[in-house]
Amino acid sequence: MSTVTPTQPSTGRATFVSAGSGLSFTGLLKSESIKLWSLRSTYWTFSLVIVAALGLAVAMSFAMSTATAGFDPNTGAPMMGSSEQLFVLVSTTGLGLGQLIVAVLGVLSISGEYSSGMIKSTLTAVPNRLPALWAKVIVLFGYTFLVGLFSVIGSFLVAIPILGAKDISASLVDVAVLLPLLGNVLFLALIAVFAVGIGTIVRSSAGGIATVLGIILLLPTVVALFSIMVGWVADIMPFLFTAAGSEMITPNTMESWQAFLVVMAWVVVSLGTAALLLKRRDA
Amino acid sequence: MIQAQSLTKHYGSKTAVDSVDFTVQPGKVTGFLGPNGAGKSTTMRMIVGLDRPSLGSVIVNGKPYHEHKAPLREVGVLLDAKAVHTGRSAYNHLRAMAATHNIPTSRVREVINLTGLESVARKRVGGFSLGMGQRLGIAAALLGDPATLILDEPVNGLDPEGVQWVRKLTKQLAAEGRTVLLSSHLMSEMALTADHIIVLGRGRVIADASVADIIASAAGESVRVRTPHTAALATLLAQENVTITNVEQDVLEITGLSVNEIGDRAAAAQISLHELSAVSASLEDAYMKLTQNEVEYRTGDSSSHTETEAAR
Numbered sequence: 001m002s003t004v005t006p007t008q009p010s011t012g013r014a015t016f017v018s019a020g021s022g023l024s025f026t027g028l029l030k031s032e033s034i035k036l037w038s039l040r041s042t043y044w045t046f047s048l049v050i051v052a053a054l055g056l057a058v059a060m061s062f063a064m065s066t067a068t069a070g071f072d073p074n075t076g077a078p079m080m081g082s083s084e085q086l087f088v089l090v091s092t093t094g095l096g097l098g099q100l101i102v103a104v105l106g107v108l109s110i111s112g113e114y115s116s117g118m119i120k121s122t123l124t125a126v127p128n129r130l131p132a133l134w135a136k137v138i139v140l141f142g143y144t145f146l147v148g149l150f151s152v153i154g155s156f157l158v159a160i161p162i163l164g165a166k167d168i169s170a171s172l173v174d175v176a177v178l179l180p181l182l183g184n185v186l187f188l189a190l191i192a193v194f195a196v197g198i199g200t201i202v203r204s205s206a207g208g209i210a211t212v213l214g215i216i217l218l219l220p221t222v223v224a225l226f227s228i229m230v231g232w233v234a235d236i237m238p239f240l241f242t243a244a245g246s247e248m249i250t251p252n253t254m255e256s257w258q259a260f261l262v263v264m265a266w267v268v269v270s271l272g273t274a275a276l277l278l279k280r281r282d283a
Numbered sequence: 284m285i286q287a288q289s290l291t292k293h294y295g296s297k298t299a300v301d302s303v304d305f306t307v308q309p310g311k312v313t314g315f316l317g318p319n320g321a322g323k324s325t326t327m328r329m330i331v332g333l334d335r336p337s338l339g340s341v342i343v344n345g346k347p348y349h350e351h352k353a354p355l356r357e358v359g360v361l362l363d364a365k366a367v368h369t370g371r372s373a374y375n376h377l378r379a380m381a382a383t384h385n386i387p388t389s390r391v392r393e394v395i396n397l398t399g400l401e402s403v404a405r406k407r408v409g410g411f412s413l414g415m416g417q418r419l420g421i422a423a424a425l426l427g428d429p430a431t432l433i434l435d436e437p438v439n440g441l442d443p444e445g446v447q448w449v450r451k452l453t454k455q456l457a458a459e460g461r462t463v464l465l466s467s468h469l470m471s472e473m474a475l476t477a478d479h480i481i482v483l484g485r486g487r488v489i490a491d492a493s494v495a496d497i498i499a500s501a502a503g504e505s506v507r508v509r510t511p512h513t514a515a516l517a518t519l520l521a522q523e524n525v526t527i528t529n530v531e532q533d534v535l536e537i538t539g540l541s542v543n544e545i546g547d548r549a550a551a552a553q554i555s556l557h558e559l560s561a562v563s564a565s566l567e568d569a570y571m572k573l574t575q576n577e578v579e580y581r582t583g584d585s586s587s588h589t590e591t592e593a594a595r
Contacts, residue, residue, distance in 0.1 A: 021353065021356070021384055021385040021386055021387075022352045022353035022356065022384060022385070023352060023353055023354065023355075023383060023384055024384075024385060027382050027383050027384060027385045028382075028383055030382040031379045031380070031382035031383045032379075034375060034378050034379040034382055035368075035371070035379045038371045038372065038375035038376075038378075038379065039368070039370045039371060040370060041370065112368060112370070113368065116365070116366075116367065116368045116369050116370075117363050117365045117366040117367065118366060118367055118368040118371075118376075119366075120333060120362055120363060120366040121366045121367065121376075121380060121423065123332070123333060124331045124332070124333065124354065124355075124358075124360050124362075125354065125355050125380055125383045125384070126354075126383060127331070127332040127348050127349035127351075127354050128349055280335075282328075282333065282334040282335060283328075283333040283334070
């Protein structure tokens with residue numbers, strides 16, 4: 001009935017281990033991919049990101065193609081910003097919703113393991129623990145990046161014929177288009193990874209989602225509110241996670257690369273704390 | 284082979300496992316017995332590194348668990364039937380576990396067949412019964428064809444057929460030379476499955492011996508004799524190391540003498556016997572005797588103590 005290798009009983013250490021297979025990082029990446037794509041929630045969250053991006057791109061393109069205010073009455077060109085900027089705006093607005101969705105997905109990817117008990121299986125397979133976290137982070141980053149890329153390029157392509165009716169055009173390979181698009185996609189993927197860290201720290205879905213959405217949505221408002229009362233608080237505004245994320249794409253108070261470092265600092269603190277706690281806590 | 288040395292775990296001020304020493308030998312089924320909260324599960328979690336010992340150490344197959352290059356191939360563990368994401372199918376759960384160690388998908392199918400999960404393998408685990416969850420947990424434990432198996436309450440929720448299957452499986456795995464550690468609070472099940480037993484009570488090892496030795500040490504065999512001449516027989520048999528209790532008007536319970544001795548001596552003295560039978564203590568009796576002072580959550584009797592925090 002069993003397929004195990006029969007050996008002499010009562011030998012101190014029977015050799016059951018078949019050659020050539022052990023724990024490996026590529027194996028962990030594969031395992032985390034299987035985990036990600038074997039849950040329905042992954043499909044609907046990623047679909048939602050794409051639908052939100054394309055949907056808003058279509059809606060905004062149509063709104064702009066019929067609008068007259070804001071456009072030069074003689075030439076039809078946008079009065080504010082270039083047509084490239086217009087295309088970037090149209091292609092990335094929906095990703096704002098996508099940011100909230102992948103934040104939730106990031107938290108759930110690890111909190112779901114805690115709430116279901118799966119984490120025990122994961123950590124017995126990977127007793128050193130941290131490789132499992134890094135594999136999860138890399139896999140989620142990769143797929144979120146791909147989904148984001150698909151969303152913005154799809155949005156751009158959808159916007160071409162609609163805005164083209166108003167003689168507004170831009171090229172995807174134009175640096176003024178491509179870089180902001182890629183910047184948005186990168187920030188999207190980093191939000192997912194940041195959320196994995198928070199989910200690992202908090203170990204609960206509700207708490208993790210509340211924390212991440214609080215940092216993305218609520219923190220800017222709270223800081224803005226305080227800055228009215230205490231002047232210097234306004235200075236920390238650009239260093240908030242989402243503010244730095246948008247400064248990364250459209251620099252305002254700092255250089256793009258500085259904003260990128262601020263975003264990375266948020267990610268590193270989140271994942272670093274997560275790694276420390278994961279290693280130290282009882283599962 | 285599992286070797287624990289002064290293994291200790293504190294949760295806050297509560298000591299779940301208290302300086303435990305034991306060795307689990309390969310080639311036999313070792314039962315881990317103890318009342319709820321005795322520290323069985325905590326000990327098992329420490330063996331596979333899920334909980335960090337407060338003091339002491341435990342090694343599996345010669346090394347601390349986390350130092351093995353292929354942990355799933357060294358130790359297969361069933362800690363909690365629901366250590367599976369409920370949204371995932373059994374097949375995908377096993378595939379994800381197998382992928383970590385580059386275990387081929389063919390082995391996933393093998394353990395699915397072995398545990399009889401073929402018909403539900405593609406269904407989401409959330410809808411599984413307790414018994415199917417246990418089978419999936421055992422399938423996951425067998426995935427790496429490990430030299431050591433640690434199964435926490437594997438028969439919990441299984442139907443009689445499943446219980447018998449686990450019994451056969453664990454015995455077979457041990458016969459192949461593997462180390463098998465099995466926890467249960469069902470003494471009757473242990474008596475049928477285990478060769479060796481470690482009894483835990485309030486975080487301490489209170490017995491570590493073969494099943495036969497435990498039964499013998501905790502409760503000696505007694506002989507039940509029914510005779511109209513109880514007084515005469517009692518006088519006849521009275522000697523050192525023999526205890527005679529008059530349990531009913533015409534029934535004596537005798538320890539310290541075998542059935543043969545009693546029968547022969549009664550015949551020689553021409554005392555007629557209406558019944559003569561050996562009463563063997565069960566593992567359950569032995570276990571109750573061993574743990575009567577170690578039960579953490581006692582029913583009825585409130586005199587013991589008031590700790591309420593559950594040891595994991």
